[in-house]
Amino acid sequence: MSSEVKVPVLGESVSEATIGQWLKQPGEAVVLDEPIASLETDKVAIDVMAPAAGVMGAHIAKEGDTVAVGALIATIEDSTAVAGAAPVAPRAEKAIPPASDTLPPKGEDAGDAALSPSVRRAVLEHGIDPSSVKGTGKDGRLTKEDIVHAAQAKQATPAPAATAAASPAPASVPAAPAGERREERVKMTRLRQTIAKRLKDAQNTAALLTTFNDVDMTEVIAARDRYKDLFVKKHGVKLGFMSFFAKASVLALKDIPAVNAQIQGDEIVYHDYIDLSVAVSAPNGLVVPVVRNVDQLSFADIEKAIAEYGKKAKDGTLTLDDMKGGTFTISNGGVFGGLMSTPIINPPQSAVLGLHRIEDRAVVRNGEIVIRPMMYIALSYDHRLIDGREAVTALKTIKEAIEDPTRLLIDL
Known part of the structure; x- marks a missing residue:
């Protein structure tokens, strides 16, 4: 008797996926609810769990195949029914x-x-x-x-010295001829293909424009240094700069609702809530999990949500629900050392805030040249919906709130 392995429900509006990797090969022992395959959707990787214990049967779909929800992709055979096979023993190291x-x-x-x-x-x-x-x-x-x-x-552990009784070393592989030029072709993952398509669609559809400003980070750095130890002690999470920019963005989006709006057909949809998409680097590419109702969250709530999403992105455990929706995006290229960029909006959103690295620069304050920690910030926006005046005003509001964090407390 065999059990069918089918593509599970992948989430709202997701009807197909790609077989990314088979984790179990035909003939290998399988335990109930053990991951046996990895599926790649447009946004996340999802494990297919074994519906029964037994022996892995035939792979009906190959790695790289596109499969629909509900499609049969493999079978699991009853270990006692496999011809000539004794009951499957557990792995030698430890039973799963x-x-x-x-x-x-x-x-x-x-x-x-x-x-x-x-x-x-x-x-x-x-x-x-x-x-x-x-x-x-x-x-x-x-x-x-x-x-x-x-x-x-x-790699750091030195190889053991050869002994007299050791067998002769195998012949070494000849080195590639000097100057040889090589190429490697790797199929794009489904996620990378989707990222490429969405970004190009954004360029083709939206009237993209970017406005820039610079921010003096002195006051935010001082506030963070002053309270970071108490913050960790009370909330169990580090106080970062992202929560300051999230709060500053809330002020700007409330003042300029168009920056938090979307075009749908011949209508403009204005949101009375702010769901913040935070661009996070994951093993397969950039993902944008959503911190919902960020306008109602505290600094600690925002930092906890971002930290949790960052960990899930690294572990590959983000879900479709984690990335569904979003009305505005913040992308921090500064963590990679970027000085300035023109970020692309995340459709159907109409704007994205780009953050960059902080560096000491000479600036003029009260008629004197002083050294201050400065950051360039950029707001890319869809000019079909957002006028230049609105974009510049929104970015200026963010700048002023960061340079004077008291504004974040008194909603000014």
Whole structure:
């Protein structure tokens, strides 16, 4: 008797996905609710869980195939019914725990726990046995950083000296001829294809324009330095600059509603709420999870939400619901050292705020040249909906709120 493996429901308006990777090969033992395949949708990677225990049967769909929701992609055979096969024995290292207890207790080996897509990619890339690595994530779960650190430690460990009894070394692979030019072709992931299409659609559809300003970060840096220890102690999360810019953006979007609006057909949709999309770098590309009702959240709430999304992005565990919606986006290229950029809007949104690196620059204050920590900020917007005056005013409001954070408290 066999069990069918079908493409699960992927979320609202998502009807198909791509087989990213088969995690179980035909003939391998399978445990109920164990990840057996990874699907790539337009936004996230989703694991297909085993509907039954047994032995992996045939792969009906290959890696790279596009499959629809509900499509049959594989079978799982009853281990006792496989011809000539004895009951499947558990893995030699450790039996995989049942679905009701997939996370190992803290401090225990996390090698057999269900691995996130990003961790599995790191395991394959670096050739690390996950059962030999101690997880530092929540409840002992392995993270991508754990695998990378294990790989670095492995490379740093000197190889054991050869002994007289050692077998002869295999013939070395000849080095590539000097000056040889090589190319590698890698199929774009579904996520990268979607990013490319959406960004190009934004350029083709919207009348994009960008306005710039610079911000003196002196007061925000001072406030952060003054309260960061107390903030962590009380809220359990670091006080970053993003929450200041999120709050400043709220002021600007309330004053200039068009910047928080969208064009739908021949209508303009104005929102009385602010759902903030935060651009986050993930293993497969840029993703934009949404902090909802950010206008009603505290600094701590915003920082906690952003920190959680950042961790989920690295672990490859973001869901479609995490990225659905959004009325305005903040993208921080400064974390990568970017000095200035013209960010592209995230359709159907009408504007995006770009942040950049902070650097000391000479500026004039009260007739004197002084050194201040300055940041360039950019607002890209759809000129079909937002006039230049509105865009410049919104960016100026953000600048003034950051340079005088008291404005964030008194809604000015």
